[in-house]
Amino acid sequence: MIEDTIAFLKGYKNSVIGLVGLGILIFFVVVAIFAPYIAPYDPHEMYKPVRHPNSDHLLGTNHIGQDILSELIYGTRVSLFIAFISSIIASYIGTSLGLIAGYFEKFGFFFMRIVDGFLAIPRLPLIIVIAAFMRPSIWNLIFIFVFFGWPFTARIIRSEVLSLRNRPYVDAVRMLGAGNFYILCRHILPNVIPLVVVQLIMEASHVVLAEASLSFLGLGDPTTKSWGMILHYAFEYPTIFISDLWKWWMLPAGLCITFTILSLTFIGYALEDLVNPRLRREIL
Amino acid sequence: MSLLTITHLKVHFPTQDGMVKAIDTIDLEIANSERLGLIGETGCGKTVLGMSIIRLLQPSTKIEGEIWYKGKDLLKLSEGEMRKIRGKEIAMILQNPTTSLNPVLKVGDQIAEAIQLHQGLDKRAAREKAVEMLESVKIPSPDKRANEYPHEFSGGMKERAMIAMGLACNPSLIIADEPTKGLDVTIKMQIVKLLKEVSRRKSMLFITHDLGVATQICDNIAVMYAGELVEYAKTEDVFKNPLHPYTQGFLNSLPNMGLKPIRGMSPSLIDLPSGCRFHPRCDHASAKCTIEHPPMVEIEKGHSVRCFLYT
Amino acid sequence: MHKITKIATYGIIIFVILSFNFFLPRIMPGDPFAFLTGDPSTDMPVVLDAGIKAKLLSYYGLDKPLSMQYYDYIANILHGDLGWSIYYNAPVWDVLRGSLKWTLLLVGTSTVIYMASGIMLGAVSAWKKGKRVDAGLLTFILSLSSFPSFFLGLLFIILFGVDLGLFPISGARTPFMDYSTSFEEIIDILHHLLLPAATLVIAHIGGIYLLTRNSMLNVLGEDYILTARAKGLREGYIMRRHALKNALLPISTMIALIAGFMITGTILVETVFAYPGVGRLLYEAVLVRDYPLLQGAFMIITLLIIAANLAADMIYVYLDPRVKHK
Numbered sequence: 001m002i003e004d005t006i007a008f009l010k011g012y013k014n015s016v017i018g019l020v021g022l023g024i025l026i027f028f029v030v031v032a033i034f035a036p037y038i039a040p041y042d043p044h045e046m047y048k049p050v051r052h053p054n055s056d057h058l059l060g061t062n063h064i065g066q067d068i069l070s071e072l073i074y075g076t077r078v079s080l081f082i083a084f085i086s087s088i089i090a091s092y093i094g095t096s097l098g099l100i101a102g103y104f105e106k107f108g109f110f111f112m113r114i115v116d117g118f119l120a121i122p123r124l125p126l127i128i129v130i131a132a133f134m135r136p137s138i139w140n141l142i143f144i145f146v147f148f149g150w151p152f153t154a155r156i157i158r159s160e161v162l163s164l165r166n167r168p169y170v171d172a173v174r175m176l177g178a179g180n181f182y183i184l185c186r187h188i189l190p191n192v193i194p195l196v197v198v199q200l201i202m203e204a205s206h207v208v209l210a211e212a213s214l215s216f217l218g219l220g221d222p223t224t225k226s227w228g229m230i231l232h233y234a235f236e237y238p239t240i241f242i243s244d245l246w247k248w249w250m251l252p253a254g255l256c257i258t259f260t261i262l263s264l265t266f267i268g269y270a271l272e273d274l275v276n277p278r279l280r281r282e283i284l
Numbered sequence: 285m286s287l288l289t290i291t292h293l294k295v296h297f298p299t300q301d302g303m304v305k306a307i308d309t310i311d312l313e314i315a316n317s318e319r320l321g322l323i324g325e326t327g328c329g330k331t332v333l334g335m336s337i338i339r340l341l342q343p344s345t346k347i348e349g350e351i352w353y354k355g356k357d358l359l360k361l362s363e364g365e366m367r368k369i370r371g372k373e374i375a376m377i378l379q380n381p382t383t384s385l386n387p388v389l390k391v392g393d394q395i396a397e398a399i400q401l402h403q404g405l406d407k408r409a410a411r412e413k414a415v416e417m418l419e420s421v422k423i424p425s426p427d428k429r430a431n432e433y434p435h436e437f438s439g440g441m442k443e444r445a446m447i448a449m450g451l452a453c454n455p456s457l458i459i460a461d462e463p464t465k466g467l468d469v470t471i472k473m474q475i476v477k478l479l480k481e482v483s484r485r486k487s488m489l490f491i492t493h494d495l496g497v498a499t500q501i502c503d504n505i506a507v508m509y510a511g512e513l514v515e516y517a518k519t520e521d522v523f524k525n526p527l528h529p530y531t532q533g534f535l536n537s538l539p540n541m542g543l544k545p546i547r548g549m550s551p552s553l554i555d556l557p558s559g560c561r562f563h564p565r566c567d568h569a570s571a572k573c574t575i576e577h578p579p580m581v582e583i584e585k586g587h588s589v590r591c592f593l594y595t
Numbered sequence: 596m597h598k599i600t601k602i603a604t605y606g607i608i609i610f611v612i613l614s615f616n617f618f619l620p621r622i623m624p625g626d627p628f629a630f631l632t633g634d635p636s637t638d639m640p641v642v643l644d645a646g647i648k649a650k651l652l653s654y655y656g657l658d659k660p661l662s663m664q665y666y667d668y669i670a671n672i673l674h675g676d677l678g679w680s681i682y683y684n685a686p687v688w689d690v691l692r693g694s695l696k697w698t699l700l701l702v703g704t705s706t707v708i709y710m711a712s713g714i715m716l717g718a719v720s721a722w723k724k725g726k727r728v729d730a731g732l733l734t735f736i737l738s739l740s741s742f743p744s745f746f747l748g749l750l751f752i753i754l755f756g757v758d759l760g761l762f763p764i765s766g767a768r769t770p771f772m773d774y775s776t777s778f779e780e781i782i783d784i785l786h787h788l789l790l791p792a793a794t795l796v797i798a799h800i801g802g803i804y805l806l807t808r809n810s811m812l813n814v815l816g817e818d819y820i821l822t823a824r825a826k827g828l829r830e831g832y833i834m835r836r837h838a839l840k841n842a843l844l845p846i847s848t849m850i851a852l853i854a855g856f857m858i859t860g861t862i863l864v865e866t867v868f869a870y871p872g873v874g875r876l877l878y879e880a881v882l883v884r885d886y887p888l889l890q891g892a893f894m895i896i897t898l899l900i901i902a903a904n905l906a907a908d909m910i911y912v913y914l915d916p917r918v919k920h921k
Contacts, residue, residue, distance in 0.1 A: 338825060340821060340824050340825060367827045367828075367829065368827065369827070370824070370825055370826065370827035371825060371826035371827035371828075372827055375825070375826075376825040378818060378821055378822050378825060380818060383817065383818040383819065384818040384819055384821070384822045385819055385822065386819040386822070386823070386837050386841070387819070387841070387915075387916070387917060388840045388841055388844075388914065388915060388916060389836070389837070389840075394822075397826065397828065397836075398826040398827065398828070401826070401827065401828060402827060433916040433917070435916070435917050446822075449822070449826070
C-alpha cells in the first residue's frame with residue numbers, strides 16, 4: 001500500500017498539468033484558511049460605494065461600499081467550503097451505495113434505474129427550482145448539491161465493483177468463508193479508493209461551478225460573500241458594461257471561479273490518467 | 285529463390301520494468317511458395333516477428349537488422365511505401381478474429397476496402413470481388429453474408445472472413461498468426477484444410493503454438509524460444525529427428541506423445557538467462573551451457589540447431 | 596430487454612419530474628402558496644389581483660384532497676394546461692411557446708457546432724497522443740472550459756459587444772426593426788445568435804472533447820485497428836472509418852449528461868445575453884417568484900432533455916449494428 005502510494009506520487013510528479021492544478025488549489029486553500037489575516041477589511045463593512053481602485057481599496061468598493069478585495073478573499077472560504085463539504089458527503093454516500101449496488105446484483109439493478117433517473121434529470125435547472133422555493137442558505141445549498149451529486153459517484157463505483165467482484169481472488173476469499181461485509185471492506189473498497197478520489201475532485205469542480213451559477217442568478221445565500229454573489233451584484237449594476245467597473249468588480253471574481261475550476265479539472269485529469277490504466281494502454 | 289530474408293533482426297520494447305528483448309536475434313529465410321511454420325510457446329516473440337515484417341509495432345519499438353523483400357529492405361522504407369506493401373504484397377491475418385474484425389462495419393465492406401485501395405477498383409467492383417473472396421473461403425451464400433456484421437458470424441466463419449480479407453489482394457506472402465487458436469477440433473481441421481488450399485503457390489509464415497496443425501500445412505518448421513530460433517528443419521525431420529532439447533520437450537508435451545510438460549517456465553524477455561537461454565530448463569545442460577551462448581549450426585542440409593550437444 | 600428498460604427509465608423520469616413539480620410547492624417550508632392567501636409575510640413582489648388569484652386557486656385546487664389535486668394536475672398537463680403565469684398574466688404555455696423557438700435555435704445551433712468540433716478535436720488529440728498537438732489541445736481546451744459560461748458570456752459582451760462593437764449585446768433580434776427582406780431578418784437573427792452560441796460552445800466543449808479523446812484512445816488499442824493497418828489503409832481513413840464510429844458508441848450513451856449541461860448553460864447564457872428563451876424565462880420567473888411559470892419552464896426543459904435522450908438512443912442503434920439484431 002505504501003509502495004503503491006509512493007509510485008502514485010512519483011507518477012503524479014511527472015504530470016505538469018497535475019502540478020499546476022495542485023499549485024493553484026493550494027494557493028486558494030491558503031487564502032481561505034488565513035482569510036481574516038489577509039483581508040484588509042471586514043467584507044460586510046460599508047464604505048463609500050462604487051469607488052475605483054485606490055490605495056485604500058485596491059479593487060475599489062461595490063454598490064453598497066464593501067471592499068471588493070476583502071469580499072473576494074472571504075469568498076474563497078465560502079466557495080471551497082461548500083465545494084469540499086458537498087463533494088465529500090456526496091462521495092461518501094455514492095461510494096457506499098455504489099459498493100452495495102455493485103456487490104448485490106438484484107438490488108443493483110433496481111438501484112441503477114433510480115440512478116439513471118436521477119442522472120437524466122437536469123441538475124442545475126432543478127436546483128434553481130428548488131432554490132427558488134427554499135430559503136437560500138449555505139446548508140440548504142450543500143444539501144441540494146449532495147442530493148444531486150451522489151448518483152455520479154454511485155454509478156462509476158458500481159461498474160468498477162462489478163468487474164472486481166468476479167476476480168478470482170475475491171472468489172478465493174469467499175470460499176475461505178469470508179462474509180460479504182468483510183470482502184467489501186477489505187478487498188473491494190481499497191481497489192476503488194483511487195476512483196473515489198478522482199470522482200471527489202471532479203464533483204468538487206462541479207459544485208464550484210454550480211454554486212457560482214446559482215449565486216450569479218441571485219439564488220445564493222445573500223448573507224454570505226461568494227464569488228458568484230459578487231458577479232451577481234456587479235451584473236445587476238446599471239453601468240457595469242459601459243464603464244471600467246467590470247475590470248475590478250467582475251473580472252477578479254470571475255477569474256477566481258475560473259482558476260478554482262481549472263485547478264480541480266487539472267488535478268482530476270492528472271489523477272484519472274494515473275488511475276485509469278486503459279487510457280495509457282499502448283498498441284503492441 | 286528466397287522471397288523474404290531476415291538478417292540479424294532485433295526487436296526491443298522499452299517498458300517501465302526494463303527493455304523487453306522480444307526478438308534477439310533472428311535470421312530467417314522464406315522461399316517462394318514455401319510454407320514455413322513458426323513454433324513456440326506463448327510470449328516467445330512469434331507474433332512480434334510477424335508484426336515487425338509488416339512494421340505494425342508501436343513507434344517506441346527499437347528495431348535493428350534487415351528484412352529484405354523482393355530487393356527492398358522493408359525496415360528502410362518510408363511509412364507511405366510500407367503502406368503499399370501491407371495488404372497488397374504481404375498480408376497478415378491477425379489472431380483472434382472476434383476482436384480483429386471491426387464490429388460496426390459490414391464484413392463485405394471490410395474486405396472490399398483493401399481491394400478498392402490496392403487494386404484501384406471502384407466501390408461496386410470491389411464489393412463483387414469481396415463476395416468472390418467470401419465464396420473462395422467457402423462461406424455459404426456469400427452475397428448475403430457480405431452484408432452482415434461480424435457478430436452475426438460464428439467463430440469459424442469469422443476466421444474464414446479474416447482469411448478472405450488477407451487474400452483479397454492476392455499477396456505474395458501471407459503471415460497467419462494463430463489462425464486456429466480457440467476453435468474446436470472440427471472447425472480447426474476445416475480451417476487448416478482451407479489454409480492449405482489457399483496458400484498453394486504462395487509463401488506463408490504460419491505462426492502457431494500447435495505443432496500438429498503446423499505439420500499439416502508447412503514445408504519447414506522454425507522453432508523459436510525466448511526471442512531466437514533454436515531449430516530449423518523440414519517438417520518431417522522435426523518429428524522424426526528433433527535435435528534441440530527444447531524441440532524434444534515440445535514434442536513430448538503433445539497430447540499424443542504423452543503430455544509431459546517441460547519443467548520450469550519460459551524466461552522473462554527482460555532478464556534473459558546467460559549462456560544458452562534454455563539451460564535452466566534443460567536436462568542436458570553442462571557448465572558450458574550456463575556461460576556460453578550456442579550458435580546456430582547446420583547439422584545436415586536444411587536442418588540447423590542451436591545447441592552444444594551437436595558441436 | 597434493452598428497449599423495455601429504456602422505456603421504463605423514461606417513464607420513471609417523466610413520472611418523477613411531474614411528481615416533483617407537483618409536490619415541491621406543497622411540501623416546501625414557509626408555504627409557497629402564502630401569496631395566494633394574501634399572507635403579508637411572503638416575499639411575493641407581485642400584488643395579485645382578484646382575477647388571477649381565482650384562476651390560480653382553481654388551478655391548484657388546494658381545498659381538495661391531495662390525490663384529487665394530483666389527478667387534476669396530471670389531467671391539466673395532458674390538456675396542455677400548465678397553469679397561469681402571475682407575472683405575464685397569461686397562460687404559462689402561451690408564454691413558454693414564444694420562447695421555445697429561440698431556445699431551440701440557440702441550443703440546436705450550439706449543439707451541432709460543439710459536438711462536431713469537440714469530437715473532431717478529441718479524435719485528433721487521441722490520434723496524436725503524447726505529441727505536442729495533443730498536449731497543446733488538452734491544456735488549451737481544459738483551460739478554456741474552466742470558464743463558467745456566464746463569465747465567458749460577460750467577457751464576450753464586454754470585448755466583442757461593447758469594446759469592438761461587432762455584435763449586439765442582448766436580445767434575439769433588433770427591437771422594432773422592419774425587415775425589408777427575409778434574408779435581412781435571418782442575418783439579424785444570426786448576428787444576435789453568434790455570441791451566445793459561441794459562449795455555449797466554448798464553455799461546454801471540454802466535456803465532449805475529453806470523452807472523445809478517452810474513447811478514441813481505448814478504441815485505438817483494439818485489434819481491429821491493427822487489422823485495418825495491416826490492410827495498408829491510411830491513418831486518416833482508419834481514424835474516420837474504423838475508429839471514430841466505435842469511439843462514438845460510448846459517447847452517445849452520455850448524451851443525457853451532455854444535454855443536461857447544455858440546458859444548464861443555456862439558462863445562464865440566455866440570462867447574460869437577455870436572449871428571450873426558456874432559460875431566460877426560468878430566471879425571470881425566479882426573480883419575480885412566478886411559481887407557475889417557473890414550474891412550466893422547468894418541465895419544458897426536462898422534456899427537451901428527454902427528447903435528447905431519445906435522439907441519442909436512436910443514434911446508438913444506428914451506430915451499433917449489434918443492438919439491432921438483439
